Amino acid sequence: MTSRLSRRAFNALLAASALGLSGLSAQSMAQQATSQQVLRVSAIPDEAPTELQRKFKPLGAYLEKKLGMKVEFIPVTDYASSVEGLINHKLDMVWFGGFTFVQANVRSKGQVVPLVQREEDEKFQSVFITTKSDIRKLEDLKGKTFTFGSESSTSGHLMPRSYLLSAKINPDTDLKRIAFSGAHDATVAAVAGGKVDAGALNISVWEKLIAENKVDTKQVHVFYTTPGYFDYNWSVRTDMPADLQKKISEAFLSLNTNDPRDKEILDLQRTKRFIPTKADNYKAIEAAAHNAGLLK
Incomplete structure (x- = not known):
């Protein structure tokens, strides 16, 4: 036995x-x-795998202590894998962008729930960057080459595409060529390296790269910043035991910048605190995805 x-x-x-x-x-x-002996956690690969692992390590140790169970970070190869992994019970919790949460929620017929988000994710933004002096507004992108991030990225594709369409620019017909870099830092590299005339990425990664002196703002500059929208969150399936969902939420919500150990975690997550969130917050993202033809 x-x-x-x-x-x-x-x-x-x-x-x-x-x-x-x-x-x-x-x-x-x-x-x-x-x-539930192990909490299997992952994140959309919007940055280099080594960076995602570095950001998660102290958070994982913190969650293990708070939850009293092993926490394992499982990297995924692409955005779609993070969605399928959660839906198919290969992952238990995922750091989603707004669009990937919507995709997971639609694919699972409402069986995915967002628990918490960073305070910044209530009014997240994307930035459009270029090295060209003749690109000063969205309309100037007509006839230019351009890169988004991942096709399933909220801040690197969906919302930038949505604002381009609002400016009466169809990326598929009005731009000379569009590409998908796969990640926000890769978008900056493509623009800085002259592979494309311009690109769009999330403002958080942009500010991090500036702070780390990994981008020359005299060469690469922001020419448009979008209005705010709901974005990233930590999501789980609705069949996760309610008490575990509560423990996870409380663990994130109790992180305090006045505690040096907590501050290290929060700094790596590029926030000062986490706040509760709910599925209804992402209705506008779902509508934008439908309007942009990215969600059937």
């Missing part, structure tokens, strides 16, 4: 049998003992 069940599960079976607990069978206790 112990060859089929872990020692913890086997002990749970013995306890249930010995005590004769009402309303809870020995089998169900064993199932509880073997379930």
Whole structure:
């Protein structure tokens, strides 16, 4: 019997049998003992894999302590993999962009729920960058080459495309050529390297690269910043036990910049605090995706 069940599960079976607990069978206790031993976490690959791992390491250690369970970061190759991983029970919690949350929620028929977001994600923004002196506004992009980030990126594709369409610029017909860099830092590299005339990325990565002196603002500059919109969040499936969802939310919400260890985590996540969020906050993102023809 112990060859089929872990020692913890086997002990749970013995306890249930010995005590004769009402309303809870020995089998169900064993199932509880073997379930959710590891919280499998991932994030959309909007930055280099090494950067994502670096950002998550102290957060993962913090969550392990708060939740009393092992937390494992599982990198994914693309945005679609993060959506499918959560829906198909290969992942338990994912750092989604607004658009990937919408995709996951639609694909799962409402079985994905966002728990928390950074305060900044209530009014997130995208920036359009260029090295060209003759590009000063969105309309100047006509006939130019341009790169988005990932096709499933909210701040690197969906919202920039949405604002281009609002300016009566169809990226597919009015631009000379469009590309997809795959990540925000790659967009900056493509623009700085002269591979394209301009590009769009999220403002958080842009500001981080400036702070780290990884971009020369005398060469590459912002010529348009979008209005604010809801973006990133930590999401789980609705079938995750309610008490675990609560513990995860409380762990994020209790992070405090006055605690040096918490501040390290918050700084890496590029925020001062996390706040609760809900699915309804992303209705505008869903509408924008439909209008841009990116969500069927």
